Amino acid sequence: MSEVSQQGGGGKKDGKVRSKKSSTRIDMTPMVDLAFLLLTFFMLTTTFNKPQTMEITMPDKPKPDDVVPEVNERKVLTLVLGENDKVYWYKGITDPKIEVSNFSADGIRKVLLTQNAQTKDMIVLIKALEKSKYKNMVDILDEMNITSMKRYAIVKVTDVDKDLVKESNL
Amino acid sequence: MVDLAFLLVTFFMLTTKFAPEEPVAVDMPSSISEIKLPEVNILTITISTDGIVFFNMDGKYNRQELLGKIGAKYGIPFDDTDKEKFSLLPSFGIPIQGMKQFLAMSPDERKTVNQTGIPTDSLNNQLADWVVFARTTNPGLRIAIKGDRESNYPIVEKVINTLIDNRVTRFNLITNMEKGPIKL
Numbered sequence: 001m002s003e004v005s006q007q008g009g010g011g012k013k014d015g016k017v018r019s020k021k022s023s024t025r026i027d028m029t030p031m032v033d034l035a036f037l038l039l040t041f042f043m044l045t046t047t048f049n050k051p052q053t054m055e056i057t058m059p060d061k062p063k064p065d066d067v068v069p070e071v072n073e074r075k076v077l078t079l080v081l082g083e084n085d086k087v088y089w090y091k092g093i094t095d096p097k098i099e100v101s102n103f104s105a106d107g108i109r110k111v112l113l114t115q116n117a118q119t120k121d122m123i124v125l126i127k128a129l130e131k132s133k134y135k136n137m138v139d140i141l142d143e144m145n146i147t148s149m150k151r152y153a154i155v156k157v158t159d160v161d162k163d164l165v166k167e168s169n170l
Numbered sequence: 171m172v173d174l175a176f177l178l179v180t181f182f183m184l185t186t187k188f189a190p191e192e193p194v195a196v197d198m199p200s201s202i203s204e205i206k207l208p209e210v211n212i213l214t215i216t217i218s219t220d221g222i223v224f225f226n227m228d229g230k231y232n233r234q235e236l237l238g239k240i241g242a243k244y245g246i247p248f249d250d251t252d253k254e255k256f257s258l259l260p261s262f263g264i265p266i267q268g269m270k271q272f273l274a275m276s277p278d279e280r281k282t283v284n285q286t287g288i289p290t291d292s293l294n295n296q297l298a299d300w301v302v303f304a305r306t307t308n309p310g311l312r313i314a315i316k317g318d319r320e321s322n323y324p325i326v327e328k329v330i331n332t333l334i335d336n337r338v339t340r341f342n343l344i345t346n347m348e349k350g351p352i353k354l
Contacts, residue, residue, distance in 0.1 A: 028172065035175045042182030053314060053342035054203040058334050081323070128323040134217070135319035137326065138199040138345060146202060 054141060058154070077115050077124050079108070080161050081140060083131035088165050091115065098168040103139050112147045124152035127161055192261055193285055194218040199319040200348035207344060211310050213301070214344075216261050217317040221325040222287035225300050226261035232308045233257040239303040240266060248273075263287040266296055290328045298332050305338070313341040 062068070073093040080088040082100075087108045090096035101107040116122050126140055137154075144152050196216055216224035227233055234253040241248040244266050248256070255273045263285035264272045272280065290297045305311055313333060317326050333341055 032172050032175065035172065035179055038179045039175055039182065042179065042186050046182055046186045051198070051207045051316075051344045052201065052203050052347050053205050053207045053344050054201050055205055055340065055342050057340045058330065060337070060339055061334060128327065130322070130324050132323045133319065134317040134321045134323055134326045135199040137323055138201055138317075138319075138343060141343075142201040142203070142348075 054138065054145075056141065071123055075119055075121055075123055077112075077119070077122055078161070079124060079126050079140060080157065080165055081126070081128040081132035081136045082165060083129065085133075085136060087136075087140070088168065090164070091119075096164070098164050100168070103136070103143075108140070109143055109147060112143060112149065116147065116149065121151070122149070124149050125155045126152060127155050127157040129157055129162065129165065192216070193224060193263065193281075194222070196316055196318045197320070198316060198344055198346050201343075201345040202348055203345060204347070205342075207314060207342060208312060211308060211312055213304050213311050213313045214261065215297070215313065215315050215329055216263075217315065217321045217326055217329060219318045219320045221321055222263050222285065223290055223297060223325070223329060224261040224263040224285070225288050225297065227304050227308075227311070229308060230257040232304075233259075235307045236300075236303050237269075239307065240299060243299060243303070246270060265289055266299075290325075290332055295332060297329065298336055301333065301338065302336050305336075313338055314344050315341060316344040 074091070076091070076093060078090050078093075078096070082088055085103055087101045087103065088098055089101060089108065089111055090098045099111075101111055112124070124144065126137075126144075128137055194216065196218060210228060212228055214224075214226040216226065218224070227236065234257050237248050237253050237256045240246075246266065246269070248270065252270065252273045256269075259273075262269075262272070264283075265286065265288065272283065275283070288297045288300065289295065301313070315326070315329060330341075333339075
């Protein structure tokens with residue numbers, strides 16, 4: 001380690017016996033300790049990762065004179081987010097067959113991919129039941145990005161959906 | 171080595187930005203999204219696990235102006251010291267009626283206050299006013315929702331609907347990073 005040293009005494013060579021001055025060495029250990037302490041502190045408190053965000057754009061509120069576009073109900077896939085991280089899904093609107101899935105990679109993602117392959121221009125409706133968590137919504141939006149769904153919308157859950165989920169007993 | 175240590179200390183000291191103190195700890199959900207949140211012009215709506223809504227906006231002068239506008243709407247006169255204190259406030263979840271009292275407290279006292287959240291009911295939707303006035307104060311504002319993973323969806327839906335009703339159709343959901351699946 002570097003040290004500051006000074007030659008003690010003068011350069012007199014007259015033979016006089018002088019008390020030997022101790023050289024003024026600066027002990028740097030505490031300072032270095034402190035430096036490392038600070039270093040550790042700042043390293044641990046620094047947050048480098050800025051938060052990520054997911055950008056979503058919701059449609060405007062429909063105006064009263066807006067024409068509602070008609071869609072083929074066979075192209076509609078409805079996902080209902082339930083409690084305990086369950087996702088109910090059904091295809092079509094009249095007399096649907098409801099099934100249950102989850103958020104694992106083999107769960108809803110597979111459903112989305114297979115359904116998307118079978119249906120051209122599929123429209124996904126996302127409905128969240130009251131018991132669902134915010135996490136579920138973020139996860140499902142994430143799945144939409146992962147499976148690169150083009151048309152999806154967050155819709156208010158209807159009584160029909162609630163009954164369907166209840167009757168299915170899944 | 172000591173030189174290097176000091177260099178690093180200086181580096182970390184200069185780059186560190188202390189995370190602002192939040193009234194609640196929020197555990198954000200994770201997503202594969204890789205969009206970074208901008209650092210300025212951000213309005214953050216925090217939703218805690220128990221459904222309490224907090225509001226935060228950056229920009230000292232914008233905040234002072236915002237408090238003035240809100241006060242005018244609700245007939246509560248805020249003076250300059252109130253505004254000064256308000257501009258330094260972290261996220262808050264206090265109904266506007268209790269704001270003056272809240273601002274009069276010392277920062278330590280504020281921590282002990284049980285924040286009830288900003289009302290978002292349809293009858294008394296103060297969040298809507300905060301958002302509207304914040305946007306008139308700073309038109310370039312981006313709105314970010316920071317929700318807890320375990321918060322119930324209906325409260326989030328209420329917040330989102332409030333935003334849509336005020337013609338904010340584009341907003342951000344703050345998430346943690348998660349590794350996406352390998353693209354097939």
